[in-house]
Amino acid sequence: MARIHRGKRKGVVAKDIRRRRRRMGPAIAAAALGAFAMTAQTAGSAARASIAPPERDGVARTYRIPAGTVASALTELADQNGMHVLYPAGATRGMRTPGLAGRHSLPQALDLLLSGTGLAYRLDENGRTVSIVLAQAETGRHSDVGVAQELPPIDVGAERRAAQTKDVSTPGTTILGEEDLARPKATAVDTTELLKQVPGVSLYTGGGVSNLPVIRGLADDRLNILVDGVNVTSACENHMNPPLSYIDPSRIGKIEVFSGVTPVSKGGDSIGGSIIVEPPAPLFSERKGEYTVSGRVGAFYRSNVDSPGVNATVRAGTDDVAIDYSFAYSKARSYRRGKGGSPFDPSLWELDAANNYLRFLGDGAVLDGSLWEATRHSGRLAFKTDNGLLSFDMAGHHIPYQGFPNLPMDMTLNNSLQGGGRYQGVFDWGSLDARVYYQRTNHEMDNLLERSRNPRTHMLMKDLGVDFGYRLKAEIPLDERNLLRVGNEYHQFRLENWYPNVTPWYRMPLEFLSVHEGRRERVGTYAELQTVWTGEWTSLLGMRNDVVWMNAGPVNGYRNNAYDKLFAIPFNAADRARTDVNFDATASIRYTPTSWSAYELGFARKTRSPNLFERYSWWDHNTMVGWAGDSNGYAGNLDLKPEVAYHVAFSAEWRDPDGDDWSLKVSPYYTYVDQFIWARAERYFVPDARILGLQYVNIDRAELYGVDLSGRYAFLRGSPIGDLTLRGNLNFVRGTYVDRGRGRPCPAVGTSVDFFCGPTDWPVAGMQVQSSGSLYHIMPLNGRIALEHSIGDFSSAAELQLVASKTYVSVNHGEPRTPGYALLNLRAGYRFDKFRIDAGIDNVFDTLYYPPLGGVAADETFRTNPVAKRLVPGMGRSAYIGLTVEF
Incomplete structure (x- = not known):
């Protein structure tokens, strides 16, 4: 039987243990949650x-x-x-x-x-x-x-899963329910792997469990990402620990992707789409005085990286109390690239300083520094009340190492503790959803021994980040047609980012303070009106205000010498406190004239304030700052303004009246961004290789436009050979910019450290930049087409992944072009009783290819003579198998 029940999900609660701060977090969290519960009881x-x-x-x-x-x-x-x-x-x-x-x-x-x-x-x-x-x-x-x-x-639960995944009432939104997620979850280690089939979504590849999602050309902090209803900030200047890395795929029950217009009730402080990830609802017994227990145990193996993994979930409950616990572990060696390339091509050889050939970088060579290990725990305790649900969550994550081939550093430790609480209640006037949350992250970076055995190349860096906040949302039926949503949110992020002066490899006079006493606070308030005009017409109007306060403390370099002071003195003397008052507005209308068609048109004005690193990275053009994986160095800018995006999106979906045989969705869109935050080139680090120093600035404008297509067609249904379905998607996005400025003049002119001022380093009058061109890290035309087969409990598929050559690149960033490629992937699955087995082969022909958003292989780039940018290759052929047992 399919079951639908009240009390959909959980929340989070914990205690603030921030180092060197008064410990007020737990008292605030407990008082706020207690007030919510008391309000409900009153x-x-x-x-x-x-x-x-x-x-x-x-x-x-x-x-x-x-x-x-x-x-x-x-x-x-x-x-x-x-x-x-x-x-x-x-x-x-x-x-x-x-x-x-x-x-x-x-x-x-x-x-x-x-x-x-x-x-x-x-x-x-x-x-x-x-x-x-x-x-x-x-x-x-x-x-x-x-x-x-x-x-x-x-x-x-089967029918509810089907309802979550097949309903087309919102053409601009993709919902992945448990049925959609069951197969990829069986062998996935990174939550972003579950998004590969979503139209308009691509990935910045990086660490094995820390890829960054992109929606229609906008990525990372420009997206609104909620994990179990919580905003999580990346506590790393390279964004090695993005929000989606804090939940294991095996724990996910539902994913919503808003590629077009995001309702203001879903979040603010972003200009792109939204990704909302939720675990399954608590499990309660159906009868009073009885209890129920269920669970799932999974194990998998991937051949290319010699990667084993296990996960387990146990859920139990009476009619009014529920508890669950989840565990996941995975590890991997560095992966082997595909085979290909000519040994007579000098660009595929690693050379030493004397131009001696060291290693051929084709034919399945290992990409050093792409290994990882990760352990995740999570638990939840939920109680039914007379009029709702009260739940408490806690989670812990431990990553002892994770390599990032496209960054100058690797993750050598990432420990996090999350917790919070949530109350959901139904009243005469409507419903209330209230939660508090807390997360503390300890993060370290250095070079893993696999990448660098020379002590001189080590450079230890540490981050301590603390997220704390609350979210309040009320839904109030005004009459039979109108539903009002109002809410208030608070999110605080504190960051300490420093480079220790005493390590096993070196000693410096002082700690390098990169972002000292960084603080970013945001209060958001919104109102949203949903109106059902008729059975066919529905509208959604929303307004939102976000006020963002930011500040950071004084800084210094390792030695505080003349070069350090060149940048530290003006930074420390400046007023570093900033306040941004941002306004968002959304409007959308949905028309469902028949059972087989739906249309949606939406407009949004969205605003995002800079993150701490964009505003407060102060030292020169620090190659340790930046999340694009390009070997460039980046400098912050105290004078950055919020970027404002105007977004228009249309979606149309058609399907056969029964909803089973065919469907087609078309979604064109256009985005205009005012005060776009852009990294402008200012100096050369390696001129011939276009390795640059850039500063974050606001430019005149940026524009993005494109279209997403997706569809499926089922045929031979009920035939002796089984059911066949042809499924595919096609994604196109183009991004351009206009920048009428130029780089800053060299600040060292006339000082004792003016040695780097000059035409081949930092131009005295400032670098003249390209006034217009292509935006950075934009995915070229790409698509997937799969032929799926099912008969009884057996299913299989052959999928072709197609990516065009990347010819539109950002000259400003020295972005390299990438060749097009085609990959064949095979998979099969069999389910019997409580067992499920999944197996497959990715990149069947072991093709050597380069993901367009994979970035530059840092080590291989600087091991050439002369230095030349080398692309991060994709993974070669990899077979996998996964077994899942439910009870």
Whole structure:
């Protein structure tokens, strides 16, 4: 049976243990969470009427369920009533409903939603559970047991997963439910691997478990990424620990990707799309006095990197208390690139200073420094209250090492502790969702021994980052058509980024303070109105204000000599406090004229303030700063302004009336960004190789435009050889900029350290830059097409991944071009009872290729003579197998 229940997810709570700070975090978190719970209990008498089964006391409520599938309508009905809805998987397949608007009792709502479907409903004794059953008469839909028959029980949760993944009521959004995620989760180690099939999404490749997602040309901090409803800041000047690295793929229950217009209620302080990751809901027993236990254990192996991995989840609950625990571990050696390239090509050889050939960088050579190891733990405790759900979360992550071939440093330690709490309640006036959260991250960087055995090349760096905040959201039905969402958020990030002066390899007079006492605080407030005009038309209007405060303390270099003081003195003398007042607005309208078509048009004004590194990186052009993986050095800018994006997106989706045979989605878009934060070239480090020093600046404008296409076609359904489905997507994005400025004049002119001022280093009058061109790190035309086969419990697929040559590059960054390529991937899976086995081969022909967003291989670049940029190669052929057991 499919099951839908109230209380969807959890939250987070913990204690603030920030070093050298008064420990006020736990008191604030506990007081805030206690206030939320007390508010719910104080309103208990008023709330219980809306939580109690409406049919038992005749209470009606206001519904606003849009037209769509019956499965999605039942999901929404359960959420609005705080009840359980049980129905057989497959019973609602192909069924659609015109939706529901107005004030109705629960029986009236069910009658309207199930009208003409041949389904009826049954209420249990306590009135908390509705069972959907098959009526004997085609028009039967009433709760009379005498005219209904039970359908055979089917896998719990299957139909809800289908509803999450197949509903097209929001064409501009991609929702990946548990059914979509089951296969890739079986062998994935990085959450971004689960996004590869989403139209418009690409990846900055880096560490094995820390890739950075890109949506329609915008990446990293320009995206709104929520992990279990929490904003997590990358506590690293290379962004080695991005938000999605803090949740293991095996723990994920649902992913929402907003490629177009993101509602203001989903988040702010970003100009791109949104990625919202959620674990499964707590598991409660269906009957009072009983308990239930379920779980999953998985193991996998990948051949190319000799990578074993295990994960496990255990969930248990009574009718009002639930607990779960998850564990995951994986490790890998450095990967082997594909085979190819001519040994007579000098660019594929690693040379020493005397031009001696050391190593051929083709034919399956290992990419040094691409190894990793990661361990993740998470737990949750949840309680049902009279009118909602109260939950507490805690998670810990330990990465002892992770190589980054496209960065000058590797991760040598990353420990984090996360925690928080969440309260979800339903009241007469609507619903409340409140959470507090805390995360502390200790991060270290250095060169792993695999990349550098010379003590002189070691350089230890440390980061201590603390995130703390809360999120409040209320949903208030105004009438039968309008739903108001209002909310308030607070997020604080504190950072200490320093380079120790005493290490096993060297001693310096002083600690190098890169970002000292960095602080970034944000308060966001929003209001959003969702209106169901008719069964076909729905609109969404939102306004949001975010106020961002930033500051940092005084700094110094290792020696505080004349060169260090050249940059430190003006930085320390400046007023470093900054306040940005930002405003966002969104408007979208959705039209669903038939059961097989949906259209959505949206507009958004989105604003993002700079991050701490963009504003407060002070020393020269520090090659340790930057997340593009390009071997360039970057300098911050105290005078940066927030960037403002104006975004227009349209999405259209068509499908066959039954929703099973074919579908097609087309999504064109255009984005104009004012005050775009750009890295402007200012000096040469290696002129011939175009390795540069750049400063973050605001430029006149940037523009991005493109289109995403995706579709599927099923054929030979029910044939003796099984079902076949052709599935694919095609993504195109183009990005351009206009910059009428020029680089800063060399600051050392007339000083004792003016030796680096000159035309081949830092031009005295400033570097003349290209006034217009292509934006940096924009994915070329790319797509995937797969032929999928299924028969019974067996499934398989052959997938072709196609990427065009990258010819539009940023000359300003010295971005290299990349050749196009085609990769063939094969996979198969078999599920029987509680067991699932998945196997496959990626890059079947062991092709040597270079991902367009993979960056520059730092070590291989500087091991050439003369120095020349070498691209990070993709992984060669790799076979994998995964086994999952559920209980």
